[in-house]
Amino acid sequence: xxxxxxHPSFDAVARTGIDAVYRYLVNLCxxxxxxxxxxxxxxxxxxxxxxxxxxxRGEPLPWLLAIARRVALDHFRTEGRRRRRERVAxxxxxxxxxxxxxxxxxxxxxxxxxSALTRLTRGERELVALRVILxxxxxETAALVGSTPGAVSSGLHRALAKLRREVSRDRAx
Amino acid sequence: xxxxxxxxxSEERTEALxxxxxxxxxxxRDLARLMSEVRESAEPAPGELRARVGRIVAGESSVxxxxxxxxxxxxxxxxxxxxxxxxxxxxxxxxxxAVAVPVLMSDxxxxxxxxxxxxxxxxxxxxxxxxxxxEPPANALAPEPESRERDAGSAVPGGxxxxxxxxxxxxxxxxxxxxISVDGVDALSSxxxxxxxxxxxxxxxxxxxxxxxxxxxxxxxxxxxxxPTARAGRAVEQVTALGTVxxxxxxxxxxxxxLSRGRTALQRSAAELARLxxxxxxDPADAGLARELEAAEDRHRELTRRQREVQRRVSLxxxxxxxxxxxxxxxxxxxxxxxxxTSGERLASIGVGVVSVVVLLLPFAxxxxxxxxxxxxxxxxxxxGLLSRP
Numbered sequence: 364x365x366x367x368x369x370h371p372s373f374d375a376v377a378r379t380g381i382d383a384v385y386r387y388l389v390n391l392c393x394x395x396x397x398x399x400x401x402x403x404x405x406x407x408x409x410x411x412x413x414x415x416x417x418x419x420r421g422e423p424l425p426w427l428l429a430i431a432r433r434v435a436l437d438h439f440r441t442e443g444r445r446r447r448r449e450r451v452a453x454x455x456x457x458x459x460x461x462x463x464x465x466x467x468x469x470x471x472x473x474x475x476x477x478s479a480l481t482r483l484t485r486g487e488r489e490l491v492a493l494r495v496i497l498x499x500x501x502x503e504t505a506a507l508v509g510s511t512p513g514a515v516s517s518g519l520h521r522a523l524a525k526l527r528r529e530v531s532r533d534r535a536x
Numbered sequence: 537x538x539x540x541x542x543x544x545x546s547e548e549r550t551e552a553l554x555x556x557x558x559x560x561x562x563x564x565r566d567l568a569r570l571m572s573e574v575r576e577s578a579e580p581a582p583g584e585l586r587a588r589v590g591r592i593v594a595g596e597s598s599v600x601x602x603x604x605x606x607x608x609x610x611x612x613x614x615x616x617x618x619x620x621x622x623x624x625x626x627x628x629x630x631x632x633x634a635v636a637v638p639v640l641m642s643d644x645x646x647x648x649x650x651x652x653x654x655x656x657x658x659x660x661x662x663x664x665x666x667x668x669x670x671e672p673p674a675n676a677l678a679p680e681p682e683s684r685e686r687d688a689g690s691a692v693p694g695g696x697x698x699x700x701x702x703x704x705x706x707x708x709x710x711x712x713x714x715x716i717s718v719d720g721v722d723a724l725s726s727x728x729x730x731x732x733x734x735x736x737x738x739x740x741x742x743x744x745x746x747x748x749x750x751x752x753x754x755x756x757x758x759x760x761x762x763x764p765t766a767r768a769g770r771a772v773e774q775v776t777a778l779g780t781v782x783x784x785x786x787x788x789x790x791x792x793x794x795l796s797r798g799r800t801a802l803q804r805s806a807a808e809l810a811r812l813x814x815x816x817x818x819d820p821a822d823a824g825l826a827r828e829l830e831a832a833e834d835r836h837r838e839l840t841r842r843q844r845e846v847q848r849r850v851s852l853x854x855x856x857x858x859x860x861x862x863x864x865x866x867x868x869x870x871x872x873x874x875x876x877x878t879s880g881e882r883l884a885s886i887g888v889g890v891v892s893v894v895v896l897l898l899p900f901a902x903x904x905x906x907x908x909x910x911x912x913x914x915x916x917x918x919x920x921g922l923l924s925r926p
Contacts, residue, residue: 377593385581393926399585406589439922472577476570486923494554495571496578501551509916519554520547527570 373413376423377406383424383497384431390492391435391485401438405431425503428493432507439485479529487522494519621908628900636896640889709789710768710853716779717863721755727778727859728757734774735761740852754861761855768853775857782864791850798843805836 384405388398409430416426472480480488486508493504494515501512508515543563545553550567559565581589718727725747732742740763749755763771776784812829819825 374593377589381586381589382580385585386578389579399582399588402581402585403588403592406592410592436919436922439925440918472573476573476577480574482926484924484926486920489923491574495574498554498575509919516547516551520545520550523550523567523570524544526574527567530570 370416370418371423373410376427377409380424380427381406384427386496387428387489387492388431388435390480390488390496391432392438393481393485393488397438401431401434405434408434424497425499425507428497428499429507432489473530475530475533476526478533479526482529483522483525487518487525490515490519490522491526495523618908618911620911621904624907625900625904628903629897632896632900633893636889636893640892706790707792707795707850708765709791709849710765710786711789711856712768712772712784712786712853713856713858714772714775714784715782715858715860716776717782718779718859718861720861721749721752723779724749724755724757724859724861728759730778731759731761731775731857731859734771735763735855738763738767738771738774740764740767740771743854756861757859759855759857759859761857762852763855765850765853768855771853771855775855779859780864782860782862791846794846795843795850798839798846802836802839802843805832805839808832809836 381402385398385402388401388405389395392398392401405427409427412430416423480491483491489508490504493499493507494501499507501515505512505515510518543561545563545567549557549560549564553559553564553568553571559568716727718724728745728747732745735742740761743760743762744758745760746758747755748757761771761775772786809829809832812825812832816822816825816829
């Protein structure tokens with residue numbers, strides 16, 4: 364990402380930021396398919412608002428992630444209606460054959476870790492994605508999620524402790 | 537909660553491990569391995585998604601146009617707390633401005649000196665002593681079109697009174713309006729008496745008077761004086777000298793033609809009456825003649841009444857006099873001092889106006905602020921709720 368105060372091109376920002384946004388949304392949503400759709404939506408929103416981005420106020424990546432987060436939260440808000448539609452679809456044998464479970468976790472993950480991640484809440488997975496995967500610092504993460512650096516550190520600590528615990532439990536089984 | 541046998545890693549050490557610090561014990565090594573595994577397992581965006589985003593960047597939207605339009609409308613019309621607060625605040629502000637501005641503007645100073653005395657004359661008292669038909673002045677000229685003159689007198693104290701002398705050979709109705717300032721309630725009373733004396737001395741009378749001192753400090757005396765028209769000029773001159781003139785004007789109406797027409801009509805009516813009386817005397821049994829005579833007598837009486845009224849109007853001038861304890865408005869000082877004084881007053885009134893508007897807007901601003909804060913709190917709680925699910 365460009366660190367200069369000049370307004371970078373959206374094309375360059377999209378190329379370098381797409382992986383980060385996708386990884387963030389995969390962890391947040393828990394579904395690859397949803398993450399792909401939401402990533403596309405996020406970039407669509409970002410393109411419309413690109414003229415409002417002020418490079419002097421921060422890097423493009425946190426700005427993109429903030430948009431992606433809003434898109435994801437809107438998606439979660441409409442989750443109830445979506446789940447009802449999916450239930451209806453599941454009751455239809457013809458449609459049920461088309462529905463394929465799409466675990467978000469990568470194949471390279473151990474089964475215990477993959478399972479443990481699904482037991483974290485969205486908020487906990489979000490912190491893991493932002494701090495561990497995308498390596499944002501506490502201040503940037505706090506600004507993104509609307510919290511304080513201290514709360515972000517505590518939240519991440521609890522999420523990782525929980526993850527460790529779940530993994531240990533699964534291994535014990 | 538920690539499982540039996542599991543050692544905890546502190547929050548500080550977790551942060552340190554994130555920053556790349558070396559693990560110090562098994563627990564930290566375990567955590568570091570976990571974080572590393574999570575980090576390395578993160579997949580890049582699939583090719584299809586890259587292509588899709590590439591199309592978006594190139595300007596091709598992946599969302600149908602109607603979905604984009606709907607999303608746009610929904611974002612505009614969705615009543616978020618911020619928009620609600622802004623709406624309430626704006627409406628409240630507009631309503632208050634619409635009410636406050638006219639009220640504040642109406643405090644503008646009214647300029648004295650230009651006020652006209654608009655005393656509605658009281659109902660004229662019938663004066664039978666002057667009700668006789670009278671011949672016009674001996675040197676009456678031929679009838680001329682009725683004319684009306686109006687002279688706005690001087691509004692500045694000490695100005696000359698308007699000319700109201702009766703023109704030779706003309707029959708004119710003279711009505712004047714004068715507003716005079718006197719110094720105090722005591723002077724108001726004595727000046728009222730003097731004005732009435734002036735009318736008496738000039739052969740006239742006081743048709744009506746109204747003396748009012750509502751609170752002992754300010755007062756008004758409204759007089760309607762009637763003086764012979766030929767002495768109207770003197771009456772105005774003497775009345776003007778009673779105090780400081782605030783305003784003065786005079787209405788002069790030439791009624792010569794009207795009088796002349798009235799005389800002619802009366803003469804014709806009298807001749808007709810005489811003829812009918814002779815006819816009735818010659819034939820008393822003729823009922824038709826008797827009715828005709830009665831009608832002619834009614835008409836003659838009406839003509840007589842009208843002519844007397846016009847006579848009265850031109851015989852006596854009406855001097856409407858308002859005495860008041862309110863003083864004249866001081867003219868603004870000249871020069872820089874005057875400009876500064878005026879500017880200072882204007883700034884002060886603007887300042888008062890701004891403070892008033894701010895004070896009036898404050899409750900609405902508070903309500904809008906509370907709505908915004910409440911909305912943000914609700915919004916935050918909802919968001920936390922969404923993220924607390926697996």
